[in-house]
Amino acid sequence: MGHIREYYERILKLQETEWEFIASHFDRRVFAKNETITRQGETEKYLSFVETGIVRFYIPDDENELTFNFCFDKEFTCAYNSFLTQTPSEYELQALTETVVWQISYDDLQKVYAETKAGNYLGRFVSEKLFLQKSKRELSLLKHTAKERYLNLFNEQPDILKFIPLKYVASYIGITPQALSRIRRQIA
Incomplete structure (x- = not known):
């Protein structure tokens, strides 16, 4: 407690x-x-x-x-x-x-x-x-691209990317796992 x-x-x-x-x-x-x-x-x-x-x-x-x-x-x-x-x-x-x-x-x-x-x-x-x-979160979904949402997530909540399966991360930012893989390749 x-x-x-x-x-x-x-x-x-x-x-x-x-x-x-x-x-x-x-x-x-x-x-x-x-x-x-x-x-x-x-x-x-x-x-x-x-x-x-x-x-x-x-x-x-x-x-x-x-x-x-x-x-x-x-x-x-x-x-x-x-x-x-x-x-x-x-x-x-x-x-x-x-x-x-x-x-x-x-x-x-x-x-x-x-x-x-x-x-x-x-x-x-x-x-x-x-x-x-x-x-x-709602404003982020309306204002930012998927890549921007991923980068914001990476900067603001790095624990999400450390401990959460990528399929859930993709869904959270509003894209498919395949689209998330492409974004991650672009950034790397």
């Missing part, structure tokens, strides 16, 4: 009683490599803090899965729109490596928001951060 506290305290110094109340609502869970964390069609019940591991967001399809996000160590994650609306998710979350998370349920998070000032502030901060990340 220390990583969650560190994450929070980069934003706001917590009183010990607030931290104890917040921490009491989180449970540790371990997902095996390639295990599904959230299934398409299921309602997201938990907000997760990734202690270690990599999570992939994707839309399953028999012919061509669409990967559209990744989450790494020390970040919050979930099928966020499903979590907020408590409706079925349109996509899946998968552990690409063994992934250790600390989870808080939707109902418990509402209690933390209602009963602590810090929890309410931190929830807003995390929500705003997720929104900004999503907006940046």
Whole structure:
């Protein structure tokens, strides 16, 4: 739980009683490599803090899965729109490596928001951060070429290229694996 506290305290110094109340609502869970964390069609019940591991967001399809996000160590994650609306998710979350998370349920998070000032502030901060990340990605898909998206990814998130299979990287930047191979040859 220390990583969650560190994450929070980069934003706001917590009183010990607030931290104890917040921490009491989180449970540790371990997902095996390639295990599904959230299934398409299921309602997201938990907000997760990734202690270690990599999570992939994707839309399953028999012919061509669409990967559209990744989450790494020390970040919050979930099928966020499903979590907020408590409706079925349109996509899946998968552990690409063994992934250790600390989870808080939707109902418990509402209690933390209602009963602590810090929890309410931190929830807003995390929500705003997720929104900004999503907006940046959408703008990148609209404004940049595939080569520019790959180079930006290489500069901004080198972990993606170190630990994630290239077929998922290609899908993430909106191209085929063959097109990604051509771009990588051009750059080399």
